[in-house]
Amino acid sequence: MMNQSTVARFILKGFSDIPAVNAVCTGIFLIIYICGLLWNISVITVIIKDSHLRTPMYFFLKNLSFLDVCYTSVTMPKAIANAILGSEDISLPECVVQLYLFFALAATECFLLTAMAYDRCMAIYRPLLYGVSMNKKVCWELVSSAWICGALYSILHTINTFSLPFCGPNVIDHFFCDIPAVMRLSCADYHANEELSFIYSSCIIMGAFALTLISYMCVISTIAKIQHVQGRWKAFSTCSSHVTSVLLFYGTGSSMYLAPTSNYSPIQGRLAALFYSIITPTLNPVIYCLRNKEMKVALTKVYHQIQRRN
Template sequence: MTNDTTVTEFILKGFSDTPELGLISSAFFLFIYLFTLLGNTSIIAAVTRDRHLDTPMYFFLKNLSFLDMCYISITVPKALINSFMGSGVISFGECVAQLFSFVMLCASECFLLTSMAYDHCLAIQRPLFYEIIMSKRLCAELVIVAWLSGVFYAIFHTTSTFSLLFCGPNIIDHFFCDSSPIMRLSCSDALTNEEVEFAVGGCIILSACALTIISYVLIISTIAQIHSAEGRWKAFSTCSSHLITVILFYVTGSFAYLRPSSHYSPTQGRLVSVCYTIITPSLNPVVYSLRNKDMQVALKKLFVPSK
Protein backbone atom coordinates (compact mmCIF):
# COMPACT_ATOMS: atom_id res chain seq x y z
CA MET A 1 0.00 0.00 0.00
CA THR A 2 1.34 3.47 -0.94
CA ASN A 3 1.37 5.99 1.88
CA ASP A 4 3.05 9.37 2.32
CA THR A 5 6.09 10.48 0.34
CA THR A 6 9.09 8.37 1.33
CA VAL A 7 11.81 10.17 -0.65
CA THR A 8 13.76 12.52 1.61
CA GLU A 9 16.50 13.44 -0.86
CA PHE A 10 17.22 13.43 -4.56
CA ILE A 11 20.40 12.82 -6.54
CA LEU A 12 21.21 15.19 -9.41
CA LYS A 13 23.09 13.63 -12.31
CA GLY A 14 24.83 16.89 -13.16
CA PHE A 15 25.89 18.35 -16.49
CA SER A 16 26.86 15.05 -18.07
CA ASP A 17 26.53 11.29 -17.58
CA THR A 18 30.28 10.96 -18.17
CA PRO A 19 32.33 12.05 -15.11
CA GLU A 20 35.30 13.29 -17.17
CA LEU A 21 33.08 15.35 -19.48
CA GLY A 22 31.14 16.56 -16.47
CA LEU A 23 34.30 18.02 -14.88
CA ILE A 24 35.29 19.78 -18.11
CA SER A 25 31.77 21.17 -18.46
CA SER A 26 31.81 22.30 -14.83
CA ALA A 27 35.08 24.19 -15.29
CA PHE A 28 33.64 25.94 -18.35
CA PHE A 29 30.37 26.79 -16.59
CA LEU A 30 32.28 28.09 -13.57
CA PHE A 31 33.99 30.59 -15.88
CA ILE A 32 30.65 31.54 -17.45
CA TYR A 33 29.07 31.95 -14.01
CA LEU A 34 31.84 34.25 -12.76
CA PHE A 35 31.69 36.22 -16.00
CA THR A 36 27.91 36.60 -15.60
CA LEU A 37 28.25 37.86 -12.04
CA LEU A 38 30.95 40.33 -13.06
CA GLY A 39 29.02 41.57 -16.10
CA ASN A 40 25.70 42.07 -14.35
CA THR A 41 27.28 43.55 -11.23
CA SER A 42 29.14 46.02 -13.45
CA ILE A 43 25.91 47.08 -15.14
CA ILE A 44 24.17 47.59 -11.79
CA ALA A 45 27.11 49.60 -10.43
CA ALA A 46 27.45 51.68 -13.61
CA VAL A 47 23.74 52.55 -13.73
CA THR A 48 23.69 53.37 -10.00
CA ARG A 49 26.75 55.65 -10.18
CA ASP A 50 26.07 57.50 -13.44
CA ARG A 51 23.40 60.18 -13.05
CA HIS A 52 22.95 60.35 -16.81
CA LEU A 53 21.50 56.83 -16.64
CA ASP A 54 18.81 57.77 -14.13
CA THR A 55 16.04 56.94 -16.60
CA PRO A 56 13.28 54.30 -16.72
CA MET A 57 15.12 52.24 -19.34
CA TYR A 58 18.20 51.84 -17.17
CA PHE A 59 16.10 51.34 -14.05
CA PHE A 60 14.56 48.32 -15.75
CA LEU A 61 17.97 47.20 -17.00
CA LYS A 62 19.35 47.30 -13.46
CA ASN A 63 16.50 45.08 -12.28
CA LEU A 64 17.03 42.74 -15.23
CA SER A 65 20.71 42.36 -14.33
CA PHE A 66 19.78 41.62 -10.72
CA LEU A 67 17.29 38.96 -11.84
CA ASP A 68 19.88 37.36 -14.13
CA MET A 69 22.39 37.16 -11.30
CA CYS A 70 19.83 35.63 -8.97
CA TYR A 71 18.45 32.98 -11.25
CA ILE A 72 21.82 31.75 -12.51
CA SER A 73 22.89 31.57 -8.85
CA ILE A 74 19.90 29.36 -8.01
CA THR A 75 21.10 26.49 -10.22
CA VAL A 76 24.79 26.74 -11.15
CA PRO A 77 26.61 26.90 -7.77
CA LYS A 78 24.84 23.79 -6.46
CA ALA A 79 25.53 21.93 -9.71
CA LEU A 80 29.21 22.97 -9.61
CA ILE A 81 29.63 21.91 -5.98
CA ASN A 82 28.02 18.54 -6.71
CA SER A 83 30.23 18.05 -9.76
CA PHE A 84 33.53 18.92 -8.06
CA MET A 85 32.63 17.05 -4.87
CA GLY A 86 31.43 14.01 -6.80
CA SER A 87 28.09 14.00 -5.02
CA GLY A 88 24.75 15.04 -6.48
CA VAL A 89 22.72 14.79 -3.29
CA ILE A 90 20.09 17.48 -2.70
CA SER A 91 17.51 17.26 0.08
CA PHE A 92 13.80 17.21 -0.67
CA GLY A 93 13.37 20.65 0.92
CA GLU A 94 16.30 22.11 -1.03
CA CYS A 95 14.82 20.75 -4.24
CA VAL A 96 11.46 22.37 -3.50
CA ALA A 97 13.16 25.69 -2.69
CA GLN A 98 15.32 25.54 -5.81
CA LEU A 99 12.39 24.89 -8.13
CA PHE A 100 10.29 27.61 -6.48
CA SER A 101 13.08 30.20 -6.67
CA PHE A 102 13.99 29.34 -10.24
CA VAL A 103 10.40 29.49 -11.53
CA MET A 104 9.75 32.71 -9.60
CA LEU A 105 12.79 34.47 -11.08
CA CYS A 106 12.18 33.23 -14.62
CA ALA A 107 8.52 34.29 -14.53
CA SER A 108 9.47 37.65 -13.04
CA GLU A 109 11.97 38.19 -15.85
CA CYS A 110 9.29 37.33 -18.39
CA PHE A 111 7.01 40.06 -17.00
CA LEU A 112 9.91 42.50 -16.60
CA LEU A 113 10.87 42.13 -20.27
CA THR A 114 7.24 42.91 -21.16
CA SER A 115 7.41 46.07 -19.03
CA MET A 116 10.63 47.06 -20.79
CA ALA A 117 8.93 46.60 -24.17
CA TYR A 118 6.12 48.91 -23.04
CA ASP A 119 8.70 51.46 -21.88
CA HIS A 120 10.44 51.44 -25.29
CA CYS A 121 7.11 51.67 -27.09
CA LEU A 122 6.02 54.66 -25.02
CA ALA A 123 9.39 56.40 -25.49
CA ILE A 124 9.20 56.13 -29.28
CA GLN A 125 5.44 56.62 -29.77
CA ARG A 126 4.81 59.32 -27.16
CA PRO A 127 8.15 61.12 -26.63
CA LEU A 128 6.52 64.38 -25.51
CA PHE A 129 4.50 62.69 -22.76
CA TYR A 130 7.02 59.96 -21.95
CA GLU A 131 8.51 61.51 -18.81
CA ILE A 132 5.06 62.36 -17.46
CA ILE A 133 3.60 58.89 -18.02
CA MET A 134 6.65 56.78 -17.19
CA SER A 135 7.23 58.22 -13.72
CA LYS A 136 9.47 56.66 -11.10
CA ARG A 137 6.37 55.48 -9.28
CA LEU A 138 5.02 53.67 -12.35
CA CYS A 139 8.42 52.08 -12.98
CA ALA A 140 8.54 50.80 -9.41
CA GLU A 141 4.96 49.51 -9.66
CA LEU A 142 5.75 47.60 -12.88
CA VAL A 143 8.77 45.96 -11.25
CA ILE A 144 6.76 45.06 -8.14
CA VAL A 145 4.00 43.56 -10.29
CA ALA A 146 6.62 41.52 -12.18
CA TRP A 147 8.02 40.12 -8.93
CA LEU A 148 4.62 39.40 -7.39
CA SER A 149 3.41 37.71 -10.58
CA GLY A 150 6.52 35.53 -10.48
CA VAL A 151 5.86 34.61 -6.85
CA PHE A 152 2.23 33.63 -7.48
CA TYR A 153 3.09 31.54 -10.53
CA ALA A 154 5.96 29.84 -8.67
CA ILE A 155 3.61 28.91 -5.83
CA PHE A 156 1.23 27.28 -8.30
CA HIS A 157 3.99 25.54 -10.28
CA THR A 158 5.89 24.22 -7.25
CA THR A 159 2.72 23.08 -5.47
CA SER A 160 1.56 21.26 -8.60
CA THR A 161 4.90 19.47 -8.97
CA PHE A 162 5.42 18.41 -5.37
CA SER A 163 1.81 17.49 -4.65
CA LEU A 164 2.70 14.18 -6.31
CA LEU A 165 3.99 11.16 -4.41
CA PHE A 166 7.68 10.29 -4.61
CA CYS A 167 8.42 6.77 -3.42
CA GLY A 168 11.59 6.12 -5.44
CA PRO A 169 13.72 6.13 -7.57
CA ASN A 170 15.21 9.46 -6.63
CA ILE A 171 17.81 10.14 -9.36
CA ILE A 172 16.99 13.35 -11.26
CA ASP A 173 18.39 13.22 -14.79
CA HIS A 174 19.30 16.90 -14.76
CA PHE A 175 21.75 19.35 -13.17
CA PHE A 176 19.05 21.12 -11.12
CA CYS A 177 15.53 20.47 -9.82
CA ASP A 178 13.30 21.15 -12.80
CA SER A 179 9.67 20.07 -12.94
CA SER A 180 9.78 17.73 -15.98
CA PRO A 181 12.55 15.41 -14.73
CA ILE A 182 11.11 15.53 -11.20
CA MET A 183 7.63 14.50 -12.35
CA ARG A 184 9.11 11.53 -14.19
CA LEU A 185 10.15 10.15 -10.80
CA SER A 186 6.67 10.30 -9.28
CA CYS A 187 5.00 7.05 -8.31
CA SER A 188 1.57 8.62 -8.84
CA ASP A 189 -0.11 9.71 -12.07
CA ALA A 190 1.48 13.00 -13.09
CA LEU A 191 -0.31 13.43 -16.42
CA THR A 192 -2.98 15.85 -15.14
CA ASN A 193 -0.40 17.98 -13.30
CA GLU A 194 1.82 18.09 -16.39
CA GLU A 195 -1.06 19.14 -18.63
CA VAL A 196 -2.21 21.87 -16.23
CA GLU A 197 1.34 23.23 -15.81
CA PHE A 198 1.86 23.14 -19.57
CA ALA A 199 -1.41 25.00 -20.18
CA VAL A 200 -0.89 27.67 -17.51
CA GLY A 201 2.79 28.17 -18.34
CA GLY A 202 1.99 28.34 -22.03
CA CYS A 203 -0.72 30.96 -21.47
CA ILE A 204 1.63 33.12 -19.40
CA ILE A 205 4.54 32.89 -21.85
CA LEU A 206 2.36 33.42 -24.92
CA SER A 207 0.47 36.32 -23.32
CA ALA A 208 3.68 38.11 -22.31
CA CYS A 209 5.19 37.37 -25.70
CA ALA A 210 2.07 38.69 -27.46
CA LEU A 211 2.19 41.96 -25.51
CA THR A 212 5.87 42.32 -26.37
CA ILE A 213 5.17 41.66 -30.05
CA ILE A 214 2.36 44.25 -30.05
CA SER A 215 4.74 46.79 -28.51
CA TYR A 216 7.32 46.15 -31.22
CA VAL A 217 4.72 46.30 -34.00
CA LEU A 218 3.82 49.78 -32.74
CA ILE A 219 7.51 50.67 -32.43
CA ILE A 220 8.31 49.55 -35.98
CA SER A 221 5.25 51.31 -37.42
CA THR A 222 6.34 54.55 -35.72
CA ILE A 223 9.96 54.19 -36.84
CA ALA A 224 8.82 53.54 -40.42
CA GLN A 225 7.22 56.99 -40.47
CA ILE A 226 10.53 58.71 -39.73
CA HIS A 227 11.82 60.22 -42.98
CA SER A 228 15.60 60.15 -42.48
CA ALA A 229 17.52 56.88 -42.41
CA GLU A 230 19.69 58.24 -39.59
CA GLY A 231 16.62 59.04 -37.53
CA ARG A 232 15.16 55.58 -38.10
CA TRP A 233 18.42 53.91 -37.08
CA LYS A 234 18.78 56.08 -33.98
CA ALA A 235 15.24 55.25 -32.89
CA PHE A 236 15.66 51.53 -33.51
CA SER A 237 19.06 51.39 -31.77
CA THR A 238 17.43 52.46 -28.49
CA CYS A 239 15.49 49.19 -28.31
CA SER A 240 17.74 46.79 -30.30
CA SER A 241 19.48 45.48 -27.17
CA HIS A 242 16.16 44.70 -25.52
CA LEU A 243 14.89 43.01 -28.68
CA ILE A 244 17.94 40.71 -28.80
CA THR A 245 17.46 39.85 -25.11
CA VAL A 246 13.77 39.09 -25.68
CA ILE A 247 14.55 36.80 -28.62
CA LEU A 248 17.18 34.89 -26.62
CA PHE A 249 14.86 34.55 -23.63
CA TYR A 250 11.75 33.38 -25.48
CA VAL A 251 13.45 31.11 -28.00
CA THR A 252 15.39 29.15 -25.37
CA GLY A 253 12.48 29.25 -22.90
CA SER A 254 10.02 27.93 -25.48
CA PHE A 255 12.30 25.02 -26.35
CA ALA A 256 12.68 24.26 -22.64
CA TYR A 257 9.05 24.37 -21.50
CA LEU A 258 6.58 24.62 -24.37
CA ARG A 259 6.71 20.96 -25.34
CA PRO A 260 4.75 17.88 -24.25
CA SER A 261 6.40 15.66 -21.64
CA SER A 262 6.16 12.73 -24.07
CA HIS A 263 8.82 14.44 -26.19
CA TYR A 264 11.13 15.06 -23.23
CA SER A 265 14.69 13.81 -23.65
CA PRO A 266 17.06 14.04 -20.64
CA THR A 267 20.09 14.87 -22.79
CA GLN A 268 18.19 17.40 -24.86
CA GLY A 269 16.60 18.82 -21.72
CA ARG A 270 19.98 19.46 -20.14
CA LEU A 271 21.34 21.07 -23.31
CA VAL A 272 18.36 23.41 -23.68
CA SER A 273 18.45 24.25 -19.96
CA VAL A 274 22.13 25.18 -20.21
CA CYS A 275 21.25 27.69 -22.94
CA TYR A 276 18.29 28.98 -20.95
CA THR A 277 19.76 29.16 -17.45
CA ILE A 278 23.47 29.81 -18.09
CA ILE A 279 24.22 31.13 -21.57
CA THR A 280 21.34 33.64 -21.88
CA PRO A 281 22.01 35.56 -18.62
CA SER A 282 25.73 35.66 -19.49
CA LEU A 283 24.98 37.23 -22.89
CA ASN A 284 22.70 40.00 -21.62
CA PRO A 285 25.54 42.17 -20.22
CA VAL A 286 27.47 41.69 -23.47
CA VAL A 287 24.46 42.66 -25.59
CA TYR A 288 23.76 45.83 -23.62
CA SER A 289 27.45 46.79 -23.45
CA LEU A 290 28.12 46.34 -27.17
CA ARG A 291 24.88 47.89 -28.42
CA ASN A 292 24.60 50.87 -26.07
CA LYS A 293 27.04 53.79 -26.22
CA ASP A 294 25.78 55.33 -22.96
CA MET A 295 26.42 52.05 -21.18
CA GLN A 296 29.91 51.83 -22.70
CA VAL A 297 30.71 55.32 -21.38
CA ALA A 298 29.32 54.46 -17.91
CA LEU A 299 31.31 51.21 -17.75
CA LYS A 300 34.45 53.03 -18.83
CA LYS A 301 33.96 55.54 -16.02
CA LEU A 302 33.44 52.66 -13.61
CA PHE A 303 36.61 50.74 -14.50
CA VAL A 304 38.81 53.62 -15.70
CA PRO A 305 38.06 56.53 -13.38
CA SER A 306 39.21 59.94 -14.60
CA LYS A 307 42.29 61.41 -12.95
Protein backbone atom coordinates in the same frame (compact mmCIF):
# COMPACT_ATOMS: atom_id res chain seq x y z
CA MET B 1 3.12 17.65 0.56
CA MET B 2 5.81 16.16 2.79
CA ASN B 3 3.54 13.39 4.14
CA GLN B 4 2.90 12.02 0.64
CA SER B 5 6.61 11.60 -0.05
CA THR B 6 8.79 8.76 1.15
CA VAL B 7 11.88 10.01 -0.72
CA ALA B 8 13.96 12.26 1.56
CA ARG B 9 16.75 13.05 -0.90
CA PHE B 10 17.24 13.19 -4.67
CA ILE B 11 20.35 12.59 -6.75
CA LEU B 12 21.24 15.17 -9.43
CA LYS B 13 23.07 13.68 -12.41
CA GLY B 14 24.84 16.93 -13.25
CA PHE B 15 25.68 18.41 -16.63
CA SER B 16 26.43 15.05 -18.26
CA ASP B 17 26.20 11.33 -17.56
CA ILE B 18 29.85 10.91 -18.63
CA PRO B 19 32.22 11.85 -15.75
CA ALA B 20 34.94 13.34 -17.99
CA VAL B 21 32.43 15.47 -19.91
CA ASN B 22 30.77 16.51 -16.67
CA ALA B 23 34.14 17.68 -15.28
CA VAL B 24 34.88 19.75 -18.39
CA CYS B 25 31.38 21.25 -18.38
CA THR B 26 31.74 22.10 -14.69
CA GLY B 27 34.91 24.09 -15.39
CA ILE B 28 33.38 25.89 -18.36
CA PHE B 29 30.16 26.82 -16.58
CA LEU B 30 32.04 27.91 -13.47
CA ILE B 31 33.89 30.45 -15.63
CA ILE B 32 30.66 31.50 -17.37
CA TYR B 33 28.89 31.88 -14.01
CA ILE B 34 31.67 34.05 -12.55
CA CYS B 35 31.80 36.18 -15.71
CA GLY B 36 28.03 36.60 -15.60
CA LEU B 37 28.17 37.72 -11.96
CA LEU B 38 30.95 40.22 -12.64
CA TRP B 39 29.30 41.65 -15.76
CA ASN B 40 25.87 42.02 -14.18
CA ILE B 41 27.28 43.53 -10.98
CA SER B 42 29.31 45.94 -13.12
CA VAL B 43 26.16 47.06 -14.93
CA ILE B 44 24.35 47.62 -11.62
CA THR B 45 27.31 49.55 -10.18
CA VAL B 46 27.71 51.77 -13.24
CA ILE B 47 24.01 52.65 -13.43
CA ILE B 48 23.91 53.51 -9.72
CA LYS B 49 27.06 55.68 -9.86
CA ASP B 50 26.50 57.52 -13.15
CA SER B 51 23.94 60.33 -12.82
CA HIS B 52 23.45 60.37 -16.61
CA LEU B 53 21.89 56.90 -16.45
CA ARG B 54 18.92 57.83 -14.26
CA THR B 55 16.33 57.15 -16.97
CA PRO B 56 13.58 54.48 -16.98
CA MET B 57 15.48 52.36 -19.53
CA TYR B 58 18.51 52.05 -17.26
CA PHE B 59 16.30 51.58 -14.21
CA PHE B 60 14.83 48.48 -15.85
CA LEU B 61 18.27 47.35 -17.03
CA LYS B 62 19.61 47.61 -13.48
CA ASN B 63 16.73 45.47 -12.22
CA LEU B 64 17.26 42.97 -15.04
CA SER B 65 20.94 42.61 -14.08
CA PHE B 66 20.02 42.08 -10.42
CA LEU B 67 17.39 39.53 -11.46
CA ASP B 68 19.93 37.67 -13.63
CA VAL B 69 22.38 37.48 -10.70
CA CYS B 70 19.66 35.87 -8.57
CA TYR B 71 18.42 33.70 -11.44
CA THR B 72 21.76 32.07 -12.20
CA SER B 73 22.61 31.73 -8.50
CA VAL B 74 19.59 29.51 -7.83
CA THR B 75 20.92 26.58 -9.87
CA MET B 76 24.59 26.99 -10.81
CA PRO B 77 26.35 27.14 -7.38
CA LYS B 78 24.65 23.91 -6.27
CA ALA B 79 25.38 22.12 -9.56
CA ILE B 80 29.01 23.26 -9.62
CA ALA B 81 29.58 22.50 -5.92
CA ASN B 82 28.10 19.01 -6.31
CA ALA B 83 30.39 18.30 -9.28
CA ILE B 84 33.51 19.58 -7.49
CA LEU B 85 32.80 17.90 -4.15
CA GLY B 86 31.49 14.70 -5.70
CA SER B 87 28.24 14.98 -3.73
CA GLU B 88 25.30 14.77 -6.10
CA ASP B 89 22.45 14.68 -3.61
CA ILE B 90 19.89 17.36 -2.83
CA SER B 91 17.33 17.11 -0.04
CA LEU B 92 13.61 17.23 -0.77
CA PRO B 93 13.13 20.65 0.93
CA GLU B 94 16.13 22.02 -1.02
CA CYS B 95 14.63 20.68 -4.24
CA VAL B 96 11.26 22.30 -3.47
CA VAL B 97 12.89 25.67 -2.70
CA GLN B 98 15.15 25.50 -5.77
CA LEU B 99 12.26 24.73 -8.12
CA TYR B 100 10.11 27.46 -6.59
CA LEU B 101 12.83 30.13 -6.78
CA PHE B 102 13.86 29.15 -10.31
CA PHE B 103 10.36 29.48 -11.75
CA ALA B 104 9.58 32.58 -9.69
CA LEU B 105 12.66 34.31 -11.12
CA ALA B 106 12.05 32.98 -14.64
CA ALA B 107 8.48 34.30 -14.61
CA THR B 108 9.68 37.61 -13.15
CA GLU B 109 12.11 37.91 -16.05
CA CYS B 110 9.23 37.35 -18.49
CA PHE B 111 7.24 40.16 -16.89
CA LEU B 112 10.26 42.45 -16.60
CA LEU B 113 11.13 42.00 -20.28
CA THR B 114 7.52 42.88 -21.07
CA ALA B 115 7.80 46.04 -18.95
CA MET B 116 11.00 46.95 -20.78
CA ALA B 117 9.22 46.50 -24.12
CA TYR B 118 6.46 48.81 -22.91
CA ASP B 119 9.09 51.36 -21.88
CA ARG B 120 10.67 51.32 -25.36
CA CYS B 121 7.20 51.56 -26.91
CA MET B 122 6.35 54.69 -24.93
CA ALA B 123 9.77 56.23 -25.68
CA ILE B 124 9.27 55.90 -29.45
CA TYR B 125 5.48 55.80 -29.91
CA ARG B 126 4.67 58.62 -27.44
CA PRO B 127 7.95 60.55 -26.97
CA LEU B 128 6.27 63.78 -25.82
CA LEU B 129 4.39 61.98 -23.04
CA TYR B 130 7.29 59.65 -22.15
CA GLY B 131 8.41 61.61 -19.08
CA VAL B 132 4.90 61.62 -17.65
CA SER B 133 3.84 58.08 -18.57
CA MET B 134 7.10 56.49 -17.37
CA ASN B 135 7.74 58.44 -14.19
CA LYS B 136 9.54 56.96 -11.19
CA LYS B 137 6.34 55.73 -9.54
CA VAL B 138 5.19 53.88 -12.66
CA CYS B 139 8.60 52.25 -13.09
CA TRP B 140 8.60 50.99 -9.50
CA GLU B 141 5.04 49.71 -9.90
CA LEU B 142 5.96 47.77 -13.05
CA VAL B 143 9.04 46.21 -11.43
CA SER B 144 7.20 45.38 -8.20
CA SER B 145 4.33 43.83 -10.16
CA ALA B 146 6.80 41.67 -12.09
CA TRP B 147 8.32 40.30 -8.85
CA ILE B 148 4.95 39.74 -7.15
CA CYS B 149 3.39 38.02 -10.19
CA GLY B 150 6.47 35.84 -10.61
CA ALA B 151 6.35 34.77 -6.95
CA LEU B 152 2.63 33.94 -7.11
CA TYR B 153 2.93 32.12 -10.44
CA SER B 154 5.69 29.84 -9.15
CA ILE B 155 3.49 28.69 -6.25
CA LEU B 156 1.17 27.02 -8.78
CA HIS B 157 4.04 25.09 -10.39
CA THR B 158 5.55 24.07 -7.05
CA ILE B 159 2.27 22.76 -5.60
CA ASN B 160 1.42 21.02 -8.87
CA THR B 161 4.81 19.26 -8.97
CA PHE B 162 5.26 18.27 -5.33
CA SER B 163 1.65 17.22 -4.75
CA LEU B 164 2.74 14.03 -6.52
CA PRO B 165 4.02 11.13 -4.36
CA PHE B 166 7.72 10.21 -4.69
CA CYS B 167 8.49 6.67 -3.59
CA GLY B 168 11.59 6.02 -5.70
CA PRO B 169 13.69 6.02 -7.85
CA ASN B 170 15.24 9.31 -6.77
CA VAL B 171 17.76 10.10 -9.56
CA ILE B 172 16.93 13.39 -11.31
CA ASP B 173 18.24 13.31 -14.89
CA HIS B 174 19.21 17.00 -14.76
CA PHE B 175 21.64 19.39 -13.07
CA PHE B 176 18.86 21.06 -11.03
CA CYS B 177 15.28 20.38 -9.92
CA ASP B 178 13.34 21.11 -13.09
CA ILE B 179 9.66 20.24 -13.44
CA PRO B 180 9.75 17.60 -16.23
CA ALA B 181 12.73 15.78 -14.68
CA VAL B 182 11.21 15.76 -11.18
CA MET B 183 7.71 14.72 -12.30
CA ARG B 184 9.08 11.64 -14.03
CA LEU B 185 10.23 10.28 -10.67
CA SER B 186 6.69 10.17 -9.28
CA CYS B 187 5.31 6.75 -8.38
CA ALA B 188 1.84 7.88 -9.54
CA ASP B 189 0.44 8.90 -12.91
CA TYR B 190 1.87 12.39 -13.49
CA HIS B 191 0.39 13.14 -16.93
CA ALA B 192 -2.47 15.27 -15.60
CA ASN B 193 0.01 17.33 -13.56
CA GLU B 194 2.27 17.59 -16.60
CA GLU B 195 -0.58 18.92 -18.73
CA LEU B 196 -1.48 21.42 -16.02
CA SER B 197 2.14 22.57 -15.90
CA PHE B 198 2.03 23.02 -19.68
CA ILE B 199 -1.07 25.20 -19.33
CA TYR B 200 0.58 27.35 -16.65
CA SER B 201 3.72 27.81 -18.76
CA SER B 202 1.73 28.53 -21.92
CA CYS B 203 -0.33 31.25 -20.21
CA ILE B 204 2.73 33.05 -18.88
CA ILE B 205 5.10 32.64 -21.84
CA MET B 206 2.53 33.30 -24.57
CA GLY B 207 0.81 36.08 -22.60
CA ALA B 208 4.02 37.96 -21.82
CA PHE B 209 5.35 37.43 -25.34
CA ALA B 210 2.06 38.67 -26.87
CA LEU B 211 2.22 41.90 -24.83
CA THR B 212 5.86 42.33 -25.88
CA LEU B 213 4.90 41.75 -29.51
CA ILE B 214 2.10 44.34 -29.32
CA SER B 215 4.56 46.89 -27.93
CA TYR B 216 6.97 46.28 -30.78
CA MET B 217 4.21 46.43 -33.39
CA CYS B 218 3.58 49.99 -32.17
CA VAL B 219 7.32 50.67 -32.31
CA ILE B 220 7.66 49.32 -35.85
CA SER B 221 4.65 51.30 -37.08
CA THR B 222 6.17 54.46 -35.61
CA ILE B 223 9.64 53.79 -37.06
CA ALA B 224 8.11 53.17 -40.49
CA LYS B 225 6.70 56.71 -40.45
CA ILE B 226 10.12 58.27 -39.87
CA GLN B 227 11.31 59.69 -43.20
CA HIS B 228 15.04 59.94 -42.56
CA VAL B 229 17.07 56.73 -42.62
CA GLN B 230 19.32 57.98 -39.84
CA GLY B 231 16.28 58.64 -37.65
CA ARG B 232 14.92 55.17 -38.32
CA TRP B 233 18.24 53.56 -37.44
CA LYS B 234 18.56 55.59 -34.23
CA ALA B 235 15.05 54.56 -33.12
CA PHE B 236 15.67 50.93 -33.98
CA SER B 237 19.06 50.84 -32.22
CA THR B 238 17.42 51.74 -28.90
CA CYS B 239 15.33 48.55 -29.14
CA SER B 240 17.74 46.09 -30.78
CA SER B 241 19.42 44.98 -27.54
CA HIS B 242 16.11 44.28 -25.86
CA VAL B 243 14.79 42.39 -28.91
CA THR B 244 17.92 40.18 -28.86
CA SER B 245 17.44 39.38 -25.15
CA VAL B 246 13.75 38.60 -25.68
CA LEU B 247 14.45 36.24 -28.58
CA LEU B 248 17.18 34.40 -26.65
CA PHE B 249 15.11 34.02 -23.49
CA TYR B 250 11.78 33.09 -25.08
CA GLY B 251 13.36 30.99 -27.82
CA THR B 252 15.16 28.63 -25.45
CA GLY B 253 12.47 28.65 -22.77
CA SER B 254 9.57 27.92 -25.11
CA SER B 255 11.49 25.06 -26.75
CA MET B 256 11.46 23.38 -23.35
CA TYR B 257 8.15 24.25 -21.69
CA LEU B 258 5.90 24.65 -24.75
CA ALA B 259 7.07 21.49 -26.51
CA PRO B 260 4.87 18.35 -26.43
CA THR B 261 5.60 16.37 -23.26
CA SER B 262 5.84 13.14 -25.28
CA ASN B 263 8.91 14.58 -27.04
CA TYR B 264 10.78 15.36 -23.81
CA SER B 265 14.40 14.23 -23.82
CA PRO B 266 16.66 14.55 -20.75
CA ILE B 267 19.64 15.54 -22.92
CA GLN B 268 17.67 18.18 -24.82
CA GLY B 269 16.20 19.36 -21.51
CA ARG B 270 19.66 19.93 -20.06
CA LEU B 271 20.90 21.71 -23.19
CA ALA B 272 17.89 24.03 -23.30
CA ALA B 273 18.19 24.71 -19.56
CA LEU B 274 21.85 25.67 -19.94
CA PHE B 275 20.85 28.38 -22.41
CA TYR B 276 17.97 29.98 -20.53
CA SER B 277 19.40 29.47 -17.01
CA ILE B 278 23.06 30.52 -17.45
CA ILE B 279 24.09 31.54 -20.99
CA THR B 280 21.30 34.05 -21.71
CA PRO B 281 21.55 35.82 -18.30
CA THR B 282 25.33 36.01 -18.78
CA LEU B 283 25.01 37.45 -22.29
CA ASN B 284 22.41 40.09 -21.32
CA PRO B 285 24.91 42.66 -19.95
CA VAL B 286 27.18 42.08 -22.96
CA ILE B 287 24.29 42.57 -25.39
CA TYR B 288 23.12 45.77 -23.72
CA CYS B 289 26.60 47.26 -23.27
CA LEU B 290 28.05 46.50 -26.71
CA ARG B 291 25.20 48.29 -28.52
CA ASN B 292 24.89 51.19 -26.08
CA LYS B 293 27.27 54.15 -26.30
CA GLU B 294 26.16 55.62 -22.96
CA MET B 295 26.92 52.35 -21.15
CA LYS B 296 30.32 52.11 -22.85
CA VAL B 297 31.23 55.64 -21.75
CA ALA B 298 29.98 55.01 -18.20
CA LEU B 299 31.91 51.74 -17.93
CA THR B 300 35.07 53.45 -19.19
CA LYS B 301 34.69 56.19 -16.56
CA VAL B 302 34.29 53.69 -13.74
CA TYR B 303 37.27 51.68 -15.02
CA HIS B 304 39.48 54.79 -15.06
CA GLN B 305 38.31 55.73 -11.55
CA ILE B 306 39.32 52.30 -10.26
CA GLN B 307 42.70 52.60 -11.96
CA ARG B 308 43.35 55.99 -10.33
CA ARG B 309 42.53 54.64 -6.89
CA ASN B 310 44.90 51.73 -7.40
